[in-house]
Amino acid sequence: MAKKVVPEAERRRRRPTRQGQVLSEALIVETALRMLHEHGSAGLTARRLGAALGTDPSTVYRYFAGLDGLTRAIGEELMGRALDTWRATGEWRADLRALGLAIHASYLAHPQAAVLTASRVTGRPREIEVDETILGILRGAGFPDVDAVAVYHAFIDLALAFAALDAGALALKDEARERDERMWNSTYARLPAATHPHIAATARLLAERMNRSAYPTVLETLLDGAAERLVGAGRLGG
Amino acid sequence: MAKKVVPEAERRRRRPTRQGQVLSEALIVETALRMLHEHGSAGLTARRLGAALGTDPSTVYRYFAGLDGLTRAIGEELMGRALDTWRATGEWRADLRALGLAIHASYLAHPQAAVLTASRVTGRPREIEVDETILGILRGAGFPDVDAVAVYHAFIDLALAFAALDAGALALKDEARERDERMWNSTYARLPAATHPHIAATARLLAERMNRSAYPTVLETLLDGAAERLVGAGRLGG
DNA sequence: GGCTTAATGTCTACGGCGTTGGCATAAGGG
DNA sequence: CCCTTATGCCAACGCCGTAGACATTAAGCC
Numbered sequence: 055m056a057k058k059v060v061p062e063a064e065r066r067r068r069r070p071t072r073q074g075q076v077l078s079e080a081l082i083v084e085t086a087l088r089m090l091h092e093h094g095s096a097g098l099t100a101r102r103l104g105a106a107l108g109t110d111p112s113t114v115y116r117y118f119a120g121l122d123g124l125t126r127a128i129g130e131e132l133m134g135r136a137l138d139t140w141r142a143t144g145e146w147r148a149d150l151r152a153l154g155l156a157i158h159a160s161y162l163a164h165p166q167a168a169v170l171t172a173s174r175v176t177g178r179p180r181e182i183e184v185d186e187t188i189l190g191i192l193r194g195a196g197f198p199d200v201d202a203v204a205v206y207h208a209f210i211d212l213a214l215a216f217a218a219l220d221a222g223a224l225a226l227k228d229e230a231r232e233r234d235e236r237m238w239n240s241t242y243a244r245l246p247a248a249t250h251p252h253i254a255a256t257a258r259l260l261a262e263r264m265n266r267s268a269y270p271t272v273l274e275t276l277l278d279g280a281a282e283r284l285v286g287a288g289r290l291g292g
Numbered sequence: 293m294a295k296k297v298v299p300e301a302e303r304r305r306r307r308p309t310r311q312g313q314v315l316s317e318a319l320i321v322e323t324a325l326r327m328l329h330e331h332g333s334a335g336l337t338a339r340r341l342g343a344a345l346g347t348d349p350s351t352v353y354r355y356f357a358g359l360d361g362l363t364r365a366i367g368e369e370l371m372g373r374a375l376d377t378w379r380a381t382g383e384w385r386a387d388l389r390a391l392g393l394a395i396h397a398s399y400l401a402h403p404q405a406a407v408l409t410a411s412r413v414t415g416r417p418r419e420i421e422v423d424e425t426i427l428g429i430l431r432g433a434g435f436p437d438v439d440a441v442a443v444y445h446a447f448i449d450l451a452l453a454f455a456a457l458d459a460g461a462l463a464l465k466d467e468a469r470e471r472d473e474r475m476w477n478s479t480y481a482r483l484p485a486a487t488h489p490h491i492a493a494t495a496r497l498l499a500e501r502m503n504r505s506a507y508p509t510v511l512e513t514l515l516d517g518a519a520e521r522l523v524g525a526g527r528l529g530g
Numbered sequence: 531g532g533c534t535t536a537a538t539g540t541c542t543a544c545g546g547c548g549t550t551g552g553c554a555t556a557a558g559g560g
Numbered sequence: 561c562c563c564t565t566a567t568g569c570c571a572a573c574g575c576c577g578t579a580g581a582c583a584t585t586a587a588g589c590c
Contacts, residue, residue: 060566067557069567077568100548110569112549121548169411173460177479182488185480189490203497204509211506215453222411222456241415242423250420252427259441268449271442272514279513298537307538307585315539338577348540353578 059119073108079117082107083131086124087167095166095225098124126178129171134180136160137187146195147277153188154213154273161217168221172214185210197280198287205280212276216269297357311346317355320345321369324362325405333404333463336362364416367409372418374398375425384433385515391426392451392511399455406459410452423448435518436525443518450514454507 062079070076085106090098100121104111118124136157142149161168175181188209192202243261247254300317308314323344328336338359342349356362374395380387399406413419426447430440481499485492 058566065566066559067566069556071568099546101546112570113568115549116567173407173457174464175461182480182483182491186488186491189494193490193493199494199497203494203501207501208506208510208513211454211457212510215457216449218456218460219411219449219453223413226412242420245420250424252431253420253424255431256427256437256441259437260444263441263445268446272446272450272510275446275517276510276513279516309539337575339575350541350578351539354538359577 059115059117059123062117071107071109071113075108077107077109077113077117079127082114082117082124083127086128087131087164090128090164090166090170095169097166098170125170126174126176128167129174129176130178130180132160132164132167132171133157133184135163137180137184142191146191147281149191150188150209150280151273151277153184153191154209155270157184157213158217158220158267158269161221162224165221165224168217169225172218172221192280195284196288197284201280201283201287205276205283208276212269212272216267216272220267220269297353297355297361300355309345309347309351313346315345315347315351315355317365320352320355320362321365324366325369325402328402328404328408333407335404336408363408364412364414366405367412367414368416368418370398370402370405370409371395371422373401375418375422380429384429385519387429388426388447388518389511389515391422391429392447393508395422395451396455396458396505396507399459400462403459403462406455407463410456410459430518433522434526435522439518439521439525443514443521446514450507450510454505454510458505458507 065078068076068078075081082103086098086103089102089106093102098121100111100114103114107113114121114124118127136153136159139160140153140156143152161172185206188206189202192205193199197205242253243257245253245257253260306314306316313319320341324336324341327340327344331340336359338349338352341352345351352359352362356365374391374397377398378391378394381390399410423444426444427440430443431437435443480491481495483491483495491498
């Protein structure tokens with residue numbers, strides 16, 4: 055832990071860096087995102103961040119409790135961006151679908167960052183806002199609380215899990231360019247039918263499909279399941 | 293990259309370490325897994341591994357192309373273990389369910405290792421074997437190739453994505469003990485109903501549910517969806 | 531059994547990392 | 561205008577992954 059981290063809200067003095075840069079949490083997060091894009095998911099280092107900000111590396115520790123704290127703030131930022139692009143329509147299925155895709159897309163827009171953050175629960179405001187929103191959609195649609203919580207749990211974990219998985223693939227593609235991308239066209243497509251009949255038989259279909267995300271399909275399946283739960287509950291409840 | 297990595301199969305000379313240890317890929321992977329358990333997911337370092345093996349750290353590079361190569365071998369090992377605990381029954385739904393749960397369980401048995409490997413596609417033998425198995429189950433059950441591939445894609449990505457997500461939570465719990473675990477009982481349970489009515493209304497249900505994995509539920513939903521796809525295809529095809 | 535050769539383990543070193551503690555300084559309140 | 565202290569800067573610590581040169585010894589051959 056650094057000496058003491060002053061929360062952004064209580065910050066008064068804004069002493070500029072030797073190079074004239076005035077720091078803030080937002081600026082640091084933004085710069086970190088850019089560095090992740092430029093140098094890959096392992097490229098976020100205090101020293102490089104300092105250089106990019108025109109600052110001594112250790113200054114970052116006045117704003118975040120270590121790089122780990124910065125990482126959590128980045129996750130919070132991505133979640134916030136998802137929420138900002140989303141609009142409610144009142145139709146629960148459409149709203150959930152759009153929100154799920156927005157979260158997924160927001161993380162995939164910064165795959166190198168997503169790799170670091172998507173599987174972490176931060177408990178920060180924007181993340182809580184997303185949770186509240188999802189529960190609101192479900193309870194508003196008439197799901198009994200037990201079902202609303204069950205669907206919420208599946209929904210949010212699905213979104214985050216696929217965000218992390220797909221971001222991993224995408225980040226790898228950017229970093230170790232194409233090595234992985236061609237796996238399905240090279241390694242898998244060349245397996246002999248004698249030892250791997252099923253892969254051999256479907257190689258073309260696999261190559262077509264495996265470079266896309268399974269998330270939209272799985273999400274739709276989940277929504278189907280939820281819809282059935284809803285009519286079931288309706289029958290019982292009223 | 294190290295100087296040159298000799299594949300395990302072509303290894304002849306087995307010169308023991310100064311401390312009498314005879315090395316092998318298997319021994320190194322096993323030791324790495326133990327170290328991950330003992331020191332957490334960031335605790336796998338060449339130096340520590342060397343110490344645990346009674347070896348100079350750089351020796352590891354004779355067996356793996358860097359720690360990254362070792363990491364991939366660990367992933368392969370976990371996937372192999374999942375396959376080894378699984379038995380086919382001939383009933384596609386039961387077989388898929390069991391295989392999915394086996395993969396998930398195998399990774400969660402070593403959460404710190406799973407965090408490092410679950411979102412990486414290795415293209416190594418046991419991983420390919422799993423893929424072949426899944427496709428075999430689906431095609432054997434009568435799924436047309438297009439559907440088999442679609443369900444396969446959703447199935448394997450779902451298993452890996454949740455393995456990574458849940459392992460992340462579990463590894464965190466072991467390392468930063470309970471800080472995260474109590475999130476749902478502390479942070480979330482204390483949100484005022486005025487600002488977060490839906491979370492407040494369901495706080496008790498959330499606390500109960502959020503510390504378990506959503507994977508079994510989601511997997512079941514996916515299998516439901518697949519079953520409907522199958523009867524649909526049956527109607528069209530025959 | 532002795533010789534050769536190259537596989538394997540060991541040593542040393544490089545550049546980079548996160549993080550801390552002490553210090554200088556200038557912003558803002560009075 | 562002075563005081564306080566938040567804030568930025570500096571130097572240093574103990575890690576890290578990994579490469580290159582070197583030492584040793586097992587295996588293959590006669």
